[in-house]
Amino acid sequence: MAVHILGIRHHGPGSARNVKAFLEEIQPDIVLVEGPPEADAILQWATHDELKLPVAILAYQPDNPQQSVFYPFAEFSPEWQAIIYARKKNIHVRFMDLPIGHQFALEQETKNEALKNDAPVSLNNNAETIDEEKAIEEIKIDPISYLALAAGYDDGEKWWEQMFEYRNDNDQVFDAVAEAMQVLREAFPKKEDRIEKLREAHMRKTIRQAEKEMFQNIAVICGAWHAPALLNMPKQKDDNELLKGLPKAKVDCTWILWTYNRLSFYCGYGAGIASPGWYDHIWKYPKDDGTRWMAKVAKLLRKKQMDTSVANVIEAVRLAESLASLRHLSKAGLEELNEATLSVLCNGETILLQLIQDELIVGNRIGVVPADIPKPPLQNDIEKIQKRLRLPPTADFKDYILDLRKENDLERSIFLHRLQLLEIKWGNKYAVSGKGTFKEQWRLQWDPAFSIDIIEKGTWGNTVEEAATKFVSEKAVKANALTEVCALLENTIPAEMPVAIEVLINRVNNLAAAAGDVIQLMEVIPNLVTVNRYGNVRKTDAELVLGIINSMIIRICISLPAACTAVDETASQHLLELFYKMNDAINVLQQMEITLQWKQTLSSIVKNKNTSPIIAGYATRLLTDHKLLKGEELVHVFYYAMSAATPPATAAAWLEGFLKGSGTILLIDNDLWSVVDNWVKELDDNVFNEILPLLRRTFSGFTNAERRKLGEKVKKSDSVNTGIIAQQLESNFDFERAKQGIPVVMQLLGYRQQ
Structure with missing residues (x-):
């Protein structure tokens, strides 16, 4: 034995x-x-x-x-x-x-x-x-x-x-x-x-x-x-x-x-190795003197549009052999081959060597497991869907741009959204250029550790839809924050899970009815409008969401004017951002009654003298955009806010709110421009230096083109005004009459005529 x-x-x-x-x-x-x-x-x-x-x-x-x-x-x-x-x-x-x-x-x-x-x-x-x-x-x-x-x-x-x-x-x-x-x-x-x-x-x-x-x-x-x-x-x-x-x-x-x-x-693998791809190579080619390896490196560099000749490969192999000989080694190892590659093929650029490290030395190979091996039901369902939708798991990342108008791409999107809801983050979603809402961009990269997450989430159901529905419904019941539930609803709508959506909508409705904070309601409205928007794109029923949105906006319109008074600068800035998003959300909704109520609320905010200046300025701008303030009435409101009777800091804050996001209105409305221009000219030097940071913050939100054109308008305005004054002095000045006033002025100053 x-x-x-x-x-x-x-x-x-x-x-x-x-x-x-x-x-x-x-x-x-x-x-x-x-x-x-x-x-x-x-x-x-x-x-x-x-x-x-x-x-x-x-x-x-x-x-x-x-x-x-x-x-x-x-x-x-x-x-x-x-x-x-x-x-x-x-x-x-x-x-x-x-x-x-x-x-x-x-x-x-x-x-x-x-x-x-x-x-x-x-x-x-x-x-x-x-x-x-x-x-x-x-x-x-x-x-x-x-x-x-x-x-x-x-x-x-x-x-x-x-x-x-x-x-x-x-x-x-x-x-x-x-x-x-x-x-x-x-x-x-x-x-x-x-x-x-x-x-x-x-x-x-x-x-x-x-x-x-x-x-x-x-x-x-x-x-x-x-x-x-x-x-x-x-x-x-x-x-x-x-x-x-x-x-x-x-x-x-x-x-x-x-x-x-x-x-x-x-x-982090305890028994891990530094170079799996290299070890795979020497397992398959134990007698390779470096030639095969350098051929792989050259192929990779050529694939990346890098010129690599056969002569360079031969030179790199010889250099690696020489290094091994100088170091008294039996054959060139990975260290010698890397040094030769860096010197000859990469021209000393370490970034190319990092590419070789990722692609060849470590490698991105992924294994395959037979479909009939006993697995948890949820994992079987995921693998079947991956195969049906042609979304193979890969070790390296792969990008997909999905067109939601196509049936297969829509199913892919639904599947990926459901996995995200299950906290299996195989795919990361990225913004897509363009104004359409029918496209999504995903980057997929499989991690073997997902197997643990799949087994864990398998306790919620045997299929992706069942597990995601139960998991989301449980999270909705436990959530107590309106913002959390609305964010969850926003992510659930694209996953097309009607049961979970119904639970979430009921939860949003209950939490919204109990919420008394208008700020909290304003924070969730944009997300709910996005939910309604995606519901239309994906042909899902979003009427329940729209009903909740309308009721919440009505409550906001009632409580908002009072919430805009007696607030400090920090709270005003936060409220300004909420106003910005709220107005965009109402424009997206395109509901006539809601838009009318919003305009009436803005009018109440503008007329209230206790409203925070920056909010009053932005509300005035929104009324201007809605064509409710224009012409002489707009100039009157603007002049009153920027008059000498208004403290400079208050006027600067009002101006910041009015010009929120864009200064184009000053370029096209000369009357408003004149009011602002005169206000700035009348400021005392000390006051101007005091409010200069506020003005800089205001104008920093403009585009480069807007700032450049405003500067040109300032120069043009100064030169025009100077020319007009000089012309008036030259054409209308009565020198003889002026001479008659000189003795009187001199007498007032205490001088007697000699």
Whole structure:
């Protein structure tokens, strides 16, 4: 009976190649792999024709899907090669790690204990100092770095690649790995945390169980750090004592698609690697001297409209080989190839190297999972809709511009809006240029973590529509803020969920009836008008929403004049923005009765002398736009507001409100221009300096063209006025009559004629 311990590096192509070769040589009758035993039942899908790597095993608690863990696999993962070997040879293959159910339960116990004691509690039962614990944690996470340092390397990744991933002679490589790890464990003899000890105890238990079942040739594939613990087994009684009485949670497992991006440690994956795309390349082409890789780089650059010749590729390969030779390396690695690429192909531009990093070194490959693999009902429904609407999940982002007049695009929009309501943010919506409301732009990028969200939201229903309807309805019932419910209604209308819309409308109606704050009502009106507008575009019944809008606007019109008095500057600015949006919303509605009530409200606000100046100015401007104030009447109102009897600060605030958003009226109405021009000229220097910030804020809202034309008008007005005065002096001045007044003036000044 033989037990072969193969210590490997997770997702290492060299380790995967060594494992594959070793298994073919020893021909084991059972393969034990580090992984969750709960997933043994789904290993049968590993050799399915439709399964394309990378994929991952998702283990989760059905009653708490957020409590989950992923086990990703790529083609160059040693564990995957071991599984595939066993499945193709039709021999037993099992996972041997500590069951995830125990790990989840222990983690929950730790959290509960921490909450109970109001202090962090570790699974580590040992009483080491903080510095010692940190040292042990570093050794446990990256023991290779210490071996690399001893060999003269400052980078553990590079040392491992040169020693194991690129080498051709792999005889006794697993013995060397086990010996190296044994030295590290002896050099740092501090005990590890409880979870690690439990994991290794369960691995040994699984090996003993295989021996008990009379398997004669056992292959064990585990992380390199665990190899010495499995070679030097303690007494069975000690392991049983460790594993005795462990709590356990219920766990389900399934296969999900994965991406190379998520396989990298940049996304927070603990066992991640820096370059999945590069590892995939050296797995497929282990003897590549860099030529194939540089050809890929050149193809990518040409695709991005960058000129790259064959001569440049050859030069880059030779430079990488020269760098490897100078560094005493057996072959050029990724670092040498990147340096050569940067110098020769990218002309020193690091932004191009970042493109290569994203597209080739990391890569955007995404896996495929067979449709008939058992999955939660909601996930099945999502995948069916994705296939029907031709919206494949991709690792890289993809943009879609949807025309809502087309049936397929409308269904796509509805589907994406429903996913957003379920807080599955596969798509991000962007603004579309143009005035039409029949277009939407979406950017889609699939994240494997969505699988957890899908499982979690599956408790609300088995289909997207059912789950979204129940989820939104529950949120509507719990929401107490009118703005929150209106925003939810705005997002629900495009999703076309009549049941949820009815619940939301009733909730809006109830909250609006109880709301006494006119400001709060004004804040939600624009969103409700948008809801009504989208309802018309999408051919949905929005009459109920329109009824609520009309009733709320009537209440606003009644209460608004009083709300515009006795408010400070900050509140006035906020109210001004609400006025701006409110007026736009009423213009969009195009309801004659509502528009008439709004005009009457504006007239009341203008006539009230206690109204905030900035609000009074803007209300006057709106009446002007509605043609209710014009000609001499408008000039009279304007002159009164800007007269010398009005404090300058008040007049400046009124002017800011009147000119809100546009100063075109001053360009086309010369009478108003004259009033403003004269008012500014009559200001004292100190007063002018005091109100100058207000005037600057007013004119900053104008376009560049408006400001330029207003400046030209000021210059023209000054020159015209000067010319008129000079002309009058020259043509109408009576010099003889003026001379007769000189003696009188001189006498008044105390002078006598000589």
